[in-house]
Amino acid sequence: MQASLELLSDYLDYDANTGIFKWKKSAGKRSAGSIAGSLMHIGYIRICVLKQPYMAHRLAWIFHYGELPSSSIDHINGDRSDNRISNLRLANYQENAWNTTQYSNNRCGLKGVHFNSRDKRYIAQITAGGERICLGSFKDKFEAHEAYLKASSRLHGKFSFNKRNDPR
Incomplete structure (x- = not known):
């Protein structure tokens, strides 16, 4: 300053x-x-x-x-x-990152979710403590996103990503 x-x-x-x-x-x-x-x-x-x-x-x-x-x-x-x-x-830097929207290159449009074209399923994952945690594989991208939101709330607390950007 x-x-x-x-x-x-x-x-x-x-x-x-x-x-x-x-x-x-x-x-x-x-x-x-x-x-x-x-x-x-x-x-x-x-x-x-x-x-x-x-x-x-x-x-x-x-x-x-x-x-x-x-x-x-x-x-x-x-x-x-x-x-x-x-x-x-x-x-801190990590807390600030937890509360961001999905990356601009995220093709399915939901944070914490990506599509596995080989298995034709949506994968939910989250990062906590510097480690990537797989939350499961889902047929529906909104189910995968719901799993991400629950994990984010549990792991990131008040800095967890909320549903403000959920397209539903």
Whole structure:
């Protein structure tokens, strides 16, 4: 963090209930009271203050708690642009990964599930403690996903992946 909270708060207002930052002062093309930041292609909001880029979720933590976060920050609902303080929590790298959606190359569309073309079945698996655990093979991809969700809840606790992205 290059600038101090005092300096940043000279330029920005943060609403912890909405997660939105607004400019306090007009400068160049931006006007006082307008929403600060821009949405990055990876879903996070970035705000530049005095030509220095800051991630909005890290700024939200600093504005609310008055200090730099001691580790990564997890967006509880998985929406990287939702910077309400109630949606942010500290997490280590592994905990943060547990709460992510499926990978973009996942062809069946459900986290923790892949299709075994040789056996014509869906395989459910999860990683815990650095080890991959096979949860079984299923004829239906939703049954396999259900097995993943149960295991995730048991093994990952409050950081477990939830059904927010379930297409059913």
